[in-house]
Amino acid sequence: METKKKYVMVIDTQKCFDCKACTIACKMENNVADNSQEYRNWVETGEICGTFPNLTQKFIPGQCNHCTNAPCEKVCPTSATYRNEDGLIMIDAEKCIVCKYCMVACPYDARFVSTTRHVVDKCDFCYDRIKIGELPACVQTCPPKTRTFGDLNDPNSEVSKLLKNREYKVLKPETGAEPNVFYL
């Protein structure tokens, strides 16, 4: 489905220092329960590279990739997971039966059973915020500005410029999901 906007997130892993402010901001903004199973975003610890004392380590923030060819949307039997008019993968809580098919189909571990919303929840790029022109909570709060959010269909947006000028990759391209979170 072609949409006017194509919201994407660009993550510069060089900048992330694992403060997890994004995770806290997300939990506060979206009323995500405080337990080890429920989170919409996370920071993965990468491998340590180099030899002592010249060591480096990468941190890889992650979340729902709002894939263009989203496996979770395809497998949902009741269309509770759907693509909205702005191209984002959203959840209709009324239709979700919590069968968890989307959880096993997602290649990024982005979905979880929410004990507050009683659906199989995930990141929605803080759609309520972006509708009124604000940035997603994780982007707003990130101290080193690891995350950049915007409309890829707008050639003047920051994300368009970043992806035009820098090398990037996506996670698990072999799945064919065409994710919309890009890593510099």
Add this chain to the structure above:
Amino acid sequence: MLTKKNIIYLSILFALTGVFAVFETYYTGREESFNLTREVPWGMHIVGYIFFVAISTGLCLIASLGHIFKIKDFDQMGKHLILLSIVTLFAAFFVIGLELEYPLRLVVYNVVSPNFHSPMWWMGTLYGVYTVLLIAEFYFLNKKQFKLAGILGLIGVGADIVAHANLGALFSVARPFWSGAFLPPYFIVLAVQSGASVMVIFLTLIKKHNNLSIESSIVAAERLMGIAIGVLFLFQASRILSSAIMSSPDVYLAAMSLIAGPLAFYFWFGEVFLGMILPVVLLVKAKKSGNFGLLAAFASIAGMFFMRYNHVVAGQLVPIRKYYKLEMAGDYVIYSPSLVETATIVGAVGFTFLFYYLAERYFKMEKEIS
């Protein structure tokens, strides 16, 4: 020992554990009662669901094909098999009903907002059609309108095969270990194997309890069970070997979790020994005594349960967020079923026996041979 009374008492005990599971699921809540996690969202209930659905599918296939192709050994017990197929299907619905947080929404939104791309939508729809056809077939068998029952049986077999093959497809679009074009036919063979095993168990018990001369039907079911074990062995051996030798890291690690990882005992003892080796040895011995056939069927059906457990769980044990260093084996995700999850399955077994015997009595089928 295997008197009808003893089996009914044991079934009541098993069914009570199912009642306990229902109470715990709704009173304590799913989060507390089930050992399911973000990494392993599908556990014992999914295993139980595909286990019971396969038995139902297998029994319906054997009964209907027996009727269509006039195989007397299967056809003469057709009504019993269809009844058993209905009971096991409802056992499957009981298990999946406890797994889903909103099972009624599935019924509503399957119609109101269908997603035709989803194999689960097709599963719900096809099994809905299959349930109606199965009950209608039994109704007309009971009314002795065999022609109409036969037509419904034929349509039912079609719905049945498509529904169960679709169940294989349902898995194949999710985790890497589950993918593969052979999954739908593999699921059909599993269904035949499961149906034949349950047929041997129930027919042997029916024969003992009601003094019926249905030896030929039992022997035919035992033969079918033996053939299905052979085909399953080929399927499973080629699947595990190809997964372990030439596949992606995710599939390789999942296969290794079965061969030498956290599921090794369930694989080697449950699936290979109980499900394949022991039944074949006992079936060879069964020529001399009927009890060996019964033991073989019990071993085989237990093995089939392990096979499904291994299929469902192994597909989820490889952490999907290991973007780096996927070769770091030993970092498997952990899953072991909770007491409530296990009680649900035990309860479903109890309900199967209990409702079968109740229905057999209600429809006065104890001595009936078609």
